[in-house]
Amino acid sequence: MARAEPVRYMFELAGVEYEDNRVSQDQWKEIKATTGLGQLPVLEVDGKQLPQSAAIYRYVGRVHGFYPSDACECAKVDVVTETVSEFNPDLGKIFIESDQAKKADLIKTLSAEKFPKRFSILEKLLVKTNEGKQWFVGDKISLADVQVFCILHDLIPVVIGLGPGGLDLKDHPHLAAFLDRFKSEEKISQWIKKRPVTSF
Ligand SMILES: N[C@@H](CCC(=O)N[C@@H](CS)C(=O)NCC(=O)O)C(=O)O
CATH class of the missing domain: 1.20.1050.10 (Glutathione S-transferase Yfyf (Class Pi); Chain A, domain 2)
Structure with a gap:
């Protein structure tokens, strides 16, 4: 319910299908090096990783109508x-x-x-x-x-x-x-x- 939750709320509201991948501490040790900045959350879209929660929020907001155009x-x-x-x-x-x-x-x-x-x-x-x-x-x-x-x-x-x-x-x-x-x-x-x- 931390940094990734706003993204889940937006996906749920917009009816977007997504994979909600929550990792254990042990899994994290294994995959940390594979994430661009060594931090979570990471949004993966079409094989490309986007880190930094604020960037993810704005990206998802723009794509799904939660970030205004004005x-x-x-x-x-x-x-x-x-x-x-x-x-x-x-x-x-x-x-x-x-x-x-x-x-x-x-x-x-x-x-x-x-x-x-x-x-x-x-x-x-x-x-x-x-x-x-x-x-x-x-x-x-x-x-x-x-x-x-x-x-x-x-x-x-x-x-x-x-x-x-x-x-x-x-x-x-x-x-x-x-x-x-x-x-x-x-x-x-x-x-x-x-x-x-x-x-x-
Ligand atoms: N500025 C980053 C901070 C991300 C961050 O600190 N994530 C923590 C989890 S809440 C993390 O990945 N910690 C594990 C680590 O650094 O190994 C963001 O907003 O996404």
């Missing part, structure tokens, strides 16, 4: 992308902390201040379009929505030990309503029900 609208999507990516350093710190007491402290501190501040920024971006009653950019689901859903519904709650959908967003009602709206898209709810439960 430069101004693209920039709005990019602003959301960058805002979402600002969670990553803190999530990384929590993820790699092996001392359970320190991990719990870190989660408590970040959940009390830094995360809610970032939720407020996302909410501010959301209400700029259609008073926050629909999607982040324009009037249809874009890469921006996919990424926000992924970080708020999947990644943050999983990393802080709550499980998907476990985040308390009562102080951010527009975001909470947005998550419900996105999740009630039939293809999304179906995917969430059927997807394999793995860390990645």
Whole structure:
């Protein structure tokens, strides 16, 4: 449910057939050298490998209609992308902390201040379009929505030990309503029900 998940959401929404290849640590040791940058995720299309999640998101977004053609609208999507990516350093710190007491402290501190501040920024971006009653950019689901859903519904709650959908967003009602709206898209709810439960 990490960096590859936005791609799976886009494929599911667009009805694209794809091979969802999740590798174990042992398999990773064997194939790491065969991936261009030695990192995952990698998208393989017609035998060509594309690394770097942000590049993959935009590529899939462009091909399947989740990335606008208008430069101004693209920039709005990019602003959301960058805002979402600002969670990553803190999530990384929590993820790699092996001392359970320190991990719990870190989660408590970040959940009390830094995360809610970032939720407020996302909410501010959301209400700029259609008073926050629909999607982040324009009037249809874009890469921006996919990424926000992924970080708020999947990644943050999983990393802080709550499980998907476990985040308390009562102080951010527009975001909470947005998550419900996105999740009630039939293809999304179906995917969430059927997807394999793995860390990645
Ligand atoms: N900037 C890259 C970072 C990718 C990354 O750090 N991937 C991690 C997994 S989340 C990885 O491949 N780690 C294994 C390794 O470096 O051996 C992206 O967004 O795709």
